[in-house]
Amino acid sequence: MQTVNIGLFGFGVVGEGIYHVLQQKPQLGVRIQRIVIKHPEKNRNAPSVLFSTDANTILQDADIALVVELIDDADAAFDIALHALRSGKSVISANKKMIAAHLPILVETARAHEVSFLYEAAVCGSVPVIRNLEEYFDNDLITHITGIVNGSTNFILTHMHKKSIPYSTALQQAQEKGYAESNPALDVEGWDAANKIRIACVHAFGAYVDAKCILVKGITAISDFDIQYAKEKGYVIKLIATCSVDADGVLTEISVLPTFIPRYHPLRLTNDAFNGILIGGQLTDEQFLYGKGAGRYPTASAVLSDISAYTYQYRYAYKKGIQKVHEVRDVKATCYIRFQPQSAPDFSQIGEVHEYYRTAKAHVVIVTGSLQAIVSACAGNHISLIRFPEPVAAQWKTLESLQEEAVYVS
Ligand SMILES: NC(=O)c1ccc[n+]([C@@H]2O[C@H](COP(=O)([O-])OP(=O)(O)OC[C@H]3O[C@@H](n4cnc5c(N)ncnc54)[C@H](OP(=O)(O)O)[C@@H]3O)[C@@H](O)[C@H]2O)c1
Structure with missing residues (x-):
């Protein structure tokens, strides 16, 4: 079995987690060759010879074909990921902010260089x-x-x-x-x-x-x-x-x-x-x-799964x-809105107001209307907006009846 040499960016909650997991599983044939971090003065729970603050020690190392990017700075992560992909290295990342903001260019670059770009850990950690x-x-x-x-x-x-x-x-x-x-x-x-x-x-x-x-x-x-x-x-x-x-x-x-x-x-x-x-x-x-969805080892587990997928050249299709x-259709929704009357819009302009409560503590309306209009009217910390369980209520009723059925059968 050929050893996979990894360049790891970040040695925080997740980075240190994946390091320990790989240490304990030498049979996986995966070796961390270099770890790039930001603050060299910090004590690390790994041999100091592995660490560097110079990204090029990974990006320019021809022996490293896989970069695992686990840093907490989305802009720096984007530079690292793009540079690595352009250098013909595969990339695994957990940085949802960076991926959400730059997905098309990252996918295009990975395709152009015929490498993998994987990010299972970015959406719900250990949940696949x-x-x-x-x-x-x-x-x-x-x-x-x-x-x-x-x-x-x-x-x-x-x-x-x-x-x-x-x-x-x-x-x-x-x-x-x-x-x-x-x-x-x-x-x-x-x-x-x-x-x-x-x-x-x-x-x-x-x-x-x-x-x-x-x-x-x-x-x-x-x-x-x-x-x-x-x-x-x-x-x-x-x-x-x-x-x-x-x-x-x-x-x-x-x-x-x-x-x-x-x-x-x-x-x-x-x-x-x-x-x-x-x-x-x-x-x-x-x-x-x-x-x-988070935590050292659950998130490391998703990164490990991506490393394993990389070893058989897996790529998202x-x-x-x-x-x-650039435009999403709208849906009708029913929402609970709690507000201070002096700072609230006229909710009857937004939808149909079914109920209006006034107590010493709060004013509450229940409104049905365009979800886009309701959400935009309720921006800010002074208005509480909670959606009622529509429009999939029919399915939920089915679940409820299934529950009753299950009781009946048993
Ligand atoms: N924590 C979770 O449960 C979890 C779950 C899912 C996804 N994620 C994602 O995983 C990534 C890492 O999260 P984390 O919780 O492990 O972060 P963290 O504990 O804050 O660790 C961040 C690491 O990144 C390093 N770093 C920051 N900027 C850098 C740079 N420019 N170059 C090199 N290294 C740099 C830091 O170096 P120093 O050690 O020198 O400061 C540190 O080791 C984030 O994108 C996060 O959103 C985390």
């Missing part, structure tokens, strides 16, 4: 979303992908619900446990999830959607009042990333939105820092992928193409 979309769901029959793709926000919402604690306390606990960054903006404002669903949308539908077409609302405005409302109605609140097409295969939605999840829904089982993805198909109804999409 990309390879499943590429291989098993490589037909035109997928109708939607919907799920929880960000562990930090799921941890925060789970703890707000279960322990009845405010957002700020739950965020602090997520940071203490290492589930959220000290600057958690990318996670809590929904952009990390948006990057992941943007990448998944390419593999599901062949659509590379302009970032400005993604409807994004994070969880920063969710309060204990909203959690209490959800509890009274039998819901939990989850940050849900979705992309879907209509019967003609035209993209109708790509979004990241707080959503009420009813009883018996599979995503209700996805708690704490876990991820869960439902892939809907015309023939399959829905299938559920569940697992750890992008069978549905990579069409640039």
